Amino acid sequence: MTTGATSPQLVISRAAQRGLMLATAESLTAGALVARLVDVPGSSAAIAGGAxxxxxxxxxxxxxxxxxxxxxxxxVTREVAAAMAEGALDLYAADLAVSTTGVAGPGPDARGTAEGTVWLGIARRDGETLTRELHLSGDRPTIRSRTVDAALSLLVEMLES
Known part of the structure; x- marks a missing residue:
């Protein structure tokens, strides 16, 4: 998966075309993902909410x-990323929900998980939940920004499958 290549507009247009509502559950990105999505005019047609x-x-x-x-x-685990996405799916009665959890740094977290370790979760209304582990580099703002980019790419991947 390449990061940085997917625009929020593409996510919104794909979801709206398919009549799907999206939700986010964010820890590492603290709302930055849903903020990027709702910056798109007409996003209310595809965004249920973000936590x-x-x-x-x-x-x-x-x-x-x-x-x-x-x-x-x-x-910062596969299980928590999946549970976060599933929780957002239920909370917002969405069709597709994505989650972000990870360590932005500086340095490892209290459990020793390395800086730049990120888990994304994505849950679909049909019951399928997937996770993806990333290992990102950069300072705190860069890791958080790259996580948003990766989540946008994952959303498009799921919307096109």
Missing amino acids: ACYSFAAKTRVLGIDADLLERTGA
Whole structure:
């Protein structure tokens, strides 16, 4: 997957053409992904909403993530990325939801997960949930921006499949 190549306009147009509503669940990107999407005129035809859930407590209360899972594994895992996407799918009654969780740095997180480690999750109304692990480089703003780009690319990939 290449990052940086997918425009938010392409995501919105593909979703609108297919009559699909999208949602986001964001930790690492803290709402930057949904903000990029709603910058597109007419995005209300395809965006149900976005949840920026940074803390474990917010992930549990808003997205329904199992608190024991978060305590056991931390937030930067395949399982949490999948659960976040599924939580957003349910929260917003969307057709497709994407999640972002990772370590922007500087340095590793408290559990030793390396800076630049990112998990994306994507859940579809039909019950399919996929995850993708990324290893990004750069400073904190660059890692966060590249994560948004990767999530946009993943959305287009799913919308075109």
